[in-house]
Amino acid sequence: MNAKRENTMHNKQKVVLAGCGSISEVWLEATADFRDIEYVGFVDLNPERAASCRNKYAPDALTGTDLRKVLESTDPDIVFDCTVPRARYQVVTTALNFGCNVLGEKPLAESMEDAKKIVQTAQESGKVYTVIQNRRYDKNIIHFRKELKTEKIGILTALHADFFIGAHFDGFRNQMEHPLLIDMSIHTFDQARFITGKDPETVYAYEWNPRGSWYQHPASAVCIFEMNDGIVFTYRGSWCAEGLNTSWECDWRAIGDNGSIIWDGRDTIKGEVPVGPVNLIREKKELQLGEAAKLDFPGHAGVIRDFLDSLQNKTIPQTICSDNIKSLAMVHAAVKSAETGKKVKINI
Secondary structure, three states: OOHHHHHOOOOOEEEEEEOOOHHHHHHHHHOOOOOOEEEEEEEOOOHHHHHHHHHHHOOOOEEEOOHHHHHHHHOOOEEEEOOOHHHHHHHHHHHHHHOOEEEEOOOOOOOHHHHHHHHHHHHHHOOOEEEOOHHHHOHHHHHHHHHHHOOOOOOEEEEEEEEEOEOOOOOHHHOOOOHHHHHOHHHHHHHHHHHHOOOEEEEEEEEEOOOOOOOOOOOEEEEEEEEHHHOEEEEEEEOEOOOOOOOOOOEEEEEEOOEEEEEOOOOOEEEEEEEOOOOOOOEEEEOOOOOOOOOOOOHHHHHHHHHHHHHHHOOOOOOEHHHHHHHHHHHHHHHHHHHHOOOEEOOO
């Protein structure tokens, strides 16, 4: 065990994991070396899935199909919510009202109405509900954000994200309405808030389903967001774009009033600023950028580690529900704009 992990060993917290589908494996693998948690229960509507998680990760844990009953039998400190979005409200409010802190998969809730109720429930219960936004815990996005904060390209004026992947899913995404905006864009929108440090004010969005799409509903979209302080954020995306795919983290361009920095969503970050006299196209020089710092806990492990440490240290986790609702609001405002053809004001 490395020194970092030694330093994060605290009093052991009892955890019940709800939702034992494929995403739960990501959580369980991410926390395999965490010594400050103990899985005491697994809940799933399919008893075999719950039993599979128990047998592989915590042989002494209880399994069940009813979250409330498992909570009553195990008296946990924390619930990890890996259920599908339509179950989010019931699972999270049940856990909060029982007295558990909760860390859940995205999205925070299936609707803005449910999201606001959940945030209120968390505040009234005095417990913490935090949302997995694993892309904030990528060494390259942290590096990209850090370089922008140095103002090497001046004051940020615009941020652009491209997401083009031909994703052939089996299951609900092929039939759901707004598959790209509802199921995927939350990652990019939250990344934009993280990178800029700004919140959304308005959005105009357009959706379509191109020829050759294997989705029942529009799987391509363009969104224009007006953010605080006059920053414009644009999103171009498609889940049915074959060839020359971007990374799942998007391809990014940040434009300042004195230069630009791009990040390909992988390991390449580079920038240029103008030099010399003003001509039609000014001469440019490449920026000298630092190296991305290694993260002890990237991705899901980073969010979970931050959540656990915040409980121990009584600090506010980075993706707490009262902040993450702003990212969710971007999704639902974009959907409303796409449906109405009008610019939508974002009120949270």
